[in-house]
Amino acid sequence: MRILIAGGGTGGHIIPALAIADELKALYGAEILFVGTPRGLESKLVPQAGYPLELINVGQLKNVSLLTRLRTLADLPLSILHCRTLLRRFRPDAVVGVGGYASGPAMGAAVLSGIPTLAFEPNAFPGLANRLVGKRVSAAAVNFAPAAKFFRNAEITGIPVRKEFFTLPPRPEGAPPHLLVFGGSQGARALNALMPRIAAQLLDAVPGLTILHQAGARHAETTLAAYQQSGADPARWQVAAFLDDMGTRFAAADLVLARSGASTVAELAAAGKPSLLIPFPQAADDHQRKNAEVLASAGAAEMLIEADTTAEKLDAVLTALLGDPARLRAMSARARTLAHPDASERIARMVARIAGKA
Numbered sequence: 129m130r131i132l133i134a135g136g137g138t139g140g141h142i143i144p145a146l147a148i149a150d151e152l153k154a155l156y157g158a159e160i161l162f163v164g165t166p167r168g169l170e171s172k173l174v175p176q177a178g179y180p181l182e183l184i185n186v187g188q189l190k191n192v193s194l195l196t197r198l199r200t201l202a203d204l205p206l207s208i209l210h211c212r213t214l215l216r217r218f219r220p221d222a223v224v225g226v227g228g229y230a231s232g233p234a235m236g237a238a239v240l241s242g243i244p245t246l247a248f249e250p251n252a253f254p255g256l257a258n259r260l261v262g263k264r265v266s267a268a269a270v271n272f273a274p275a276a277k278f279f280r281n282a283e284i285t286g287i288p289v290r291k292e293f294f295t296l297p298p299r300p301e302g303a304p305p306h307l308l309v310f311g312g313s314q315g316a317r318a319l320n321a322l323m324p325r326i327a328a329q330l331l332d333a334v335p336g337l338t339i340l341h342q343a344g345a346r347h348a349e350t351t352l353a354a355y356q357q358s359g360a361d362p363a364r365w366q367v368a369a370f371l372d373d374m375g376t377r378f379a380a381a382d383l384v385l386a387r388s389g390a391s392t393v394a395e396l397a398a399a400g401k402p403s404l405l406i407p408f409p410q411a412a413d414d415h416q417r418k419n420a421e422v423l424a425s426a427g428a429a430e431m432l433i434e435a436d437t438t439a440e441k442l443d444a445v446l447t448a449l450l451g452d453p454a455r456l457r458a459m460s461a462r463a464r465t466l467a468h469p470d471a472s473e474r475i476a477r478m479v480a481r482i483a484g485k486a
């Protein structure tokens with residue numbers, strides 16, 4: 129079975145796509161080809177995972193000037209033609225669109241060529257690429273029931289999460305507390321601004337605490353400088369641009385402070401990690417807030433709204449949580465109940481079904 133997986137841009141699109149690819153390979157020995165764009169995170173993560181990647185040029189449509197949007201629309205037929213050439217060459221049995229730049233033209237080309245298509249949508253409100261092709265796909269895998277109406281033949285599968293998150297070793301009894309801060313695949317400006325302001329105080333208040341802060345490729349240097357100027361003991365914090373080994377980083381953490389992108393939330397559930405979530409307020413239809421509310425209402429996470437989050441408030445909530453191991457253990461157990469360990473397998477089986485290979 130040959131499967132073409134298209135899309136990317138942020139980690140939120142490409143990381144679940146890699147989990148689907150792994151499952152298709154494990155279950156069916158599938159041959160996989162990824163299609164992405166040069167500026168997406170896929171250009172780093174897909175080759176790292178050992179899969180072939182074809183790059184196409186697709187411009188941006190969201191949060192850009194009218195001129196850029198017009199140019200993207202004018203280039204769209206060319207991108208679709210390029211995808212049709214790739215389809216003729218690779219001859220996939222099905223095409224999976226995971227959302228993001230390359231997803232739209234590749235799925236459009238597959239629909240025009242009569243190749244079965246599956247759309248994957250992790251958010252309650254689908255992104256543009258999936259909204260455009262949703263009613264033309266053969267089937268769709270969604271995470272939230274309200275997203276189903278945008279697609280044909282949608283099933284609620286949950287989000288595929290890399291396998292290691294389900295089997296992380298527990299934190300050793302009595303180990304000094306560790307806080308992982310991460311702002312999603314691109315980092316989060318708000319966390320980068322707030323954390324250095326409270327780091328010294330927080331490290332004083334919580335004995336033995338250490339902090340690992342992922343700031344995003346574009347903001348790592350300024351965040352590092354802010355920590356350096358904060359007076360916080362440099363032996364007890366670390367700043368990174370991007371973490372390649374997120375499973376290990378989750379395993380080492382007693383608490384995770386994060387945005388609430390769809391995969392982040394799914395990984396917190398899979399790993400049973402207690403978290404403090406601050407949703408990205410500009411996410412389409414405020415979907416990050418909905419993601420965070422799922423964990424918060426189950427008692428698996430605390431949620432703070434960015435507009436109300438002062439440095440003092442963040443400091444107080446983190447100090448209270450890190451000082452209460454019993455509470456963290458309870459949150460961890462609640463988080464696990466929200467995991468979907470069979471999401472990758474269900475989606476792989478859906479792909480095989482539409483490809484006529486089940």
Ligand SMILES: CC(=O)N[C@H]1[C@@H](OP(=O)(O)OP(=O)(O)OC[C@H]2O[C@@H](n3ccc(=O)[nH]c3=O)[C@H](O)[C@@H]2O)O[C@H](CO)[C@@H](O)[C@@H]1O
Binds near residue numbers: 143373
């Ligand atoms: C700003 C923005 O538009 N965010 C969207 C984007 O977020 P984003 O790309 O941050 O998406 P997610 O939170 O879904 O996923 C991030 C993924 O990157 C991984 N990771 C992150 C940092 C790191 O250093 N190393 C690493 O491996 C995480 O483990 C996770 O697997 O896509 C999500 C899924 O469509 C949406 O819900 C988010 O609203």
